[in-house]
Amino acid sequence: MQKKMKNYLLILSILLFMSSQLTAQTGDAGQPGEFLRYGVGGRALGMGHAFTGLADDASTIYYNPAGLMNVPRKEFTSMYTNLFLDSRYTYAAVALPRTFVGPHNAVGLGWVNLGMTGFDQRSDNNISEGSFDFYQQAFLLSGAREFVSTWGVLNYGLNLKIINQAFPGYSSDTGNSGWGFGADLGATFRPINFPLFRLGVFEDFFTLRRIMPLQIGVSLQNVLPPRVGIGSGEKDPYPFVLRFGASYSLLFGNWRANIVYDHERFKDRKAGNFMGAEALVPSPFQGFYPSLRAGYNSRTKAPSFGGGVKLDYLTNAAIRIDFAYTLKPHEALDNDFRLFLAVDFGQHYDHAYFYDRALRGETERQQLAAHLQVITRYPNDNVPTSAELLGTELDTTNAVHYFRLIGGLRLANKYYYQAIEALKRNRIAAAKSEAKKAIDEYTSAITGGREITENEYMNFAECLIIDEQYAQASDLYLPRVTTPSLRRHYLAGVCYRYQNKWSEAAREFESAVEAGQQDSKSMRALSFLGLGQARMQLAEYNKAINAFETVTRHYYANLHPDYPRYPAYADDADRNIHNIADDAQFWIAECYERSGEKLKARNAYAKINRFYPFSTRLEAANDKVTTLLKD
Structure with missing residues (x-):
């Protein structure tokens, strides 16, 4: 023991x-x-x-x-x-x-x-x-x-x-x-x-x-x-x-x-x-x-x-x-x-191993996982391809994050589309924020010598318009678009309109309506409206009335859901009514009033109440009718 x-x-x-x-x-x-x-x-x-x-x-x-x-x-x-x-x-x-x-x-x-x-x-x-x-x-x-x-x-x-x-x-x-x-x-x-x-x-x-x-x-x-x-x-x-x-x-x-x-x-x-x-x-x-x-x-x-x-x-x-x-x-x-x-x-x-697995992946889930492994090993030579595939095909919900990783035009274009989407929802501040991001990416791509298509130059110009940089768009980047098109001339007309360069605006809007292209996103209708505004500011009232009447006769329906909203023409947001015929009719009346034809002006203003009861210009039109009756 x-x-x-x-x-x-x-x-x-x-x-x-x-x-x-x-x-x-x-x-x-x-x-x-x-x-x-x-x-x-x-x-x-x-x-x-x-x-x-x-x-x-x-x-x-x-x-x-x-x-x-x-x-x-x-x-x-x-x-x-x-x-x-x-x-x-x-x-x-x-x-x-x-x-x-x-x-x-x-x-x-x-x-x-x-x-x-x-x-x-x-x-x-x-x-x-x-x-x-x-x-x-x-x-x-x-x-x-x-x-x-x-x-x-x-x-x-x-x-x-x-x-x-x-x-x-x-x-x-x-x-x-x-x-x-x-x-x-x-x-x-x-x-x-x-x-x-x-x-x-x-x-x-x-x-x-x-x-x-x-x-x-x-x-x-x-x-x-x-x-x-x-x-x-x-x-x-x-x-x-x-x-x-x-x-x-x-x-x-x-x-x-x-x-x-x-x-x-x-x-x-x-x-x-x-x-x-x-x-x-x-x-x-x-x-x-x-x-x-x-x-x-x-x-x-x-x-x-x-x-x-x-x-x-x-x-x-x-x-x-x-x-x-x-x-x-x-x-x-x-x-x-x-x-x-x-x-x-x-x-x-390493990244090469996972990139090879992504190429050999039999299912979308396998490809997604392998490409995600590639980007987690950033930086490497396969990140640009993997990030682009993730953003465009495999995980579009998070596309902007992948494009931000690699920068360049994919990211710029993504910001552009987000800015346009924010405008559609009337989120002006958010639209400007996204447009600024797109502008930075487009500028970086241009200074870096990246090849940019004419369509991307027009995306860039739209972002500048949203951010109210009209001179930059009209003087520096739209001139790089050499192929005439409805969109190119419309964007230039918008830039000149906001700079009060009415002769240039009239020229561009007229070129837009003469482009003979399909009215994509209501830009031809808006070009007629812009042409009428420019002619009215130049005191060419008959030409202005002709342009506005084209709108009231042929473009009285609701605008395309993706029309460029600078500015937005929302007459009834609850019912999603975006119409420019009432605006054209109001400016027809204003042209008559400016040219001294008060009876025609009064009758034209009265049509707002009769044909466009949803119009945001209804109250102003009724006031005009009352004033002209007194005269």
């Missing part, structure tokens, strides 16, 4: 010793499973243990299993370091994304080990009975899956872990090994057209270029808590750990940077905040890709630094060597320096 008690005391003392040493490293009281809290991965440790939201290499098995879907290539990674005294800490893992289990799944295997060797075992009489070792280890089997939608890319994953504690070489009737089983859950989300970013004023600020570099991650460790012990003693469960964070990627010329932040909470431990950054330095020569890292760990209250280099000289593999250095985390411990080795191999799961 005495020997059995000594066995328990020995085991307990070793466990307490190792836990206390790890406590010194992490700055808090030791708990079951503390060896799984020390951290792995050169990139993560170099950034202050922040990795849950970035999660894109083989160490993600340790931090967040969902990140397996983010690993850009099959990868093996390893780490071996001395922590304190003769303890050794080891990590090895292999990540296999989009392999064996399909293109939307990933698997991984990991192993974490903390051990000490050379303990002297003695009998009750203090006689040496040889030596024994001690270790704690975890075997991690990870799986992940992705779900891609227009909202974003959601990855979710699961860790199944087997925990083992053992004293190999130690002879005891209580046994020298114990086992336990547990599970972790994880998720990452990269937003694309997430509704939260499409609300009101947010929509203009949160462009795809600004939100796609963001990734959010969460890890729920020990959802199924392992219970590990040796012998028949009490087996405490590993504590539940909530860890969440985010990462954001930035481009500075040829430099790429990742900013990361993690927050961690679990029982009997103060909250931890971990933050860091990583800079991917432009390669000084081909195949050599250096990186620099720095971070801060609030638990140890110490900064960390790191770096590495990727050597891409092999035919189908690349070697990455990383290091991480943490300043003295505790006064009883030395500064911590670790080296890491990783090997990437096999297929690159």
